[in-house]
Amino acid sequence: MISGPRAIVLFATLLVLATAAAFGLSRLYATPRTLDLTPPPEYVAAPVPVTADLPAATPVSGQLVDQDWLERTARRTGIPTPALRAYADAQISRVGGCDIGWTTLAGIGWVESHHGTIDGRSLTVDGRSEPPIIGVALDGVGPVAAIRATPESTAWHGDPTWEHAVGPMQFLRSSWEPWAADGDRDGVMDPHDLDDAAATAARYLCASGHDLDSGTTWASAIHSYNHAQEYVDAVHAAATAYAQRAAR
Template structure:
């Protein structure tokens, strides 16, 4: 059995620092692997030993300073037909049912009127909806034309490659507790995406929260559900949806498909030489994750971070799906992540840590540049 421990960050900041098993003075999202032989990469390519101890933390980013998701394409109050047209245009590229998008937009439009200082965006609700019930599709369910679930949902476990059991009594497409539902007014049907999105918005906006600030956004998500995996999933998918809403035509690009794959691996453990569950490993190492992500997108990458750095076209500034590297270009690149956008990356940091979203630049990193394996 794998042991999980979730830490917290310095007071007053929306930070999650990621720590090694040996506890070196930071705190964060920790996965301790049981003793035993680690799975190596394919026999013909064995990755170099990762840096250890304080050196590993000093050389690659190990904190998350979340920004609010980028400004998305916003719905406008122009009548139901216009809202349906807006949802129809985004549903396919975002892989969100049209009826769910209408519900999330209803939440934004309602809170825009009730609490304009909160700055609630539909992408925040969509990130929560994805992490909670896959937009009402958990267990083969769906949303009816009136917005209600065809199969009522109680508490749902978090899904994805890692997964996490449900530990609280929750319900509906937005997985609200009864206490949250009642505090948000308790009117309507918790199984209805419109009513649930409005209630979720009121829950997020409670206490004069401003979701435009990174700290305010992260604290609101923390209060919504006490799970680091949930918060990472909500953050990653909200960021993905915001960017795709601005460029829906890019949804089928290999870079986006690779990003979706990487987001699905959040919470798996770092395993040196690991190529993921499909290859018989409990998790991935840094370059194993990026290679698997691009394999899923139909693009073949070489196996190690150093090889990927030297075989993919460099770019001055990363975009979503680009690779970001750490190390010395003249000698060896020791780490790679996949850029999510908005200053964030998805990566398998080092031993003892989960695959997670982190800030891609810090004052103490040894950032070596970015590359674009495919458009």
């Protein structure tokens, strides 16, 4: 087991400082379309819970993050321990090949599925949502795009007509396959396993080849995950809140 609580908290603190400094710029982040991603005044991030009585966790096989840090930070942030383990291990392992903080992955995990607990689901000790998470049909109705299912993706979600994102980090099969990673090193790559999904998200976000340690590269990466300003704002708000609470 690798013990790295101080390094992780330091990175979380640096993320807060870097993103706070970036918000002082008139042109906050550069993307291919040069968007102004400053959160609008009326924007209010979804609340991030703080749970004081999370049960203690037993280290799992292959875990990289220090157990004391894991339990302490889970209590401070309210992130379920299996989810926090997945995010922290993805950072420590550098599975994506770039510097990406656990807070960034936690911000995405919160926005996508409340760390696998959305709609009253429970998260098992090995990082699986019960029941599994299947996203809405991407049928072109309302704000969603129209994406036809393939035989391969139908095997994931059961819909022969329309595509669905699956798992706690909400991957389409087409975006999963190029970046899939075995986050818990059990020999299986499964989008419903948060250890694998967090590691795969890290690989996807690092695909540009840049470290996510500046406002420009960070926002471009998050924007590639979901092409919406509101999404980048929400992930930024959650990631920053988690970094602040972890550093208390």
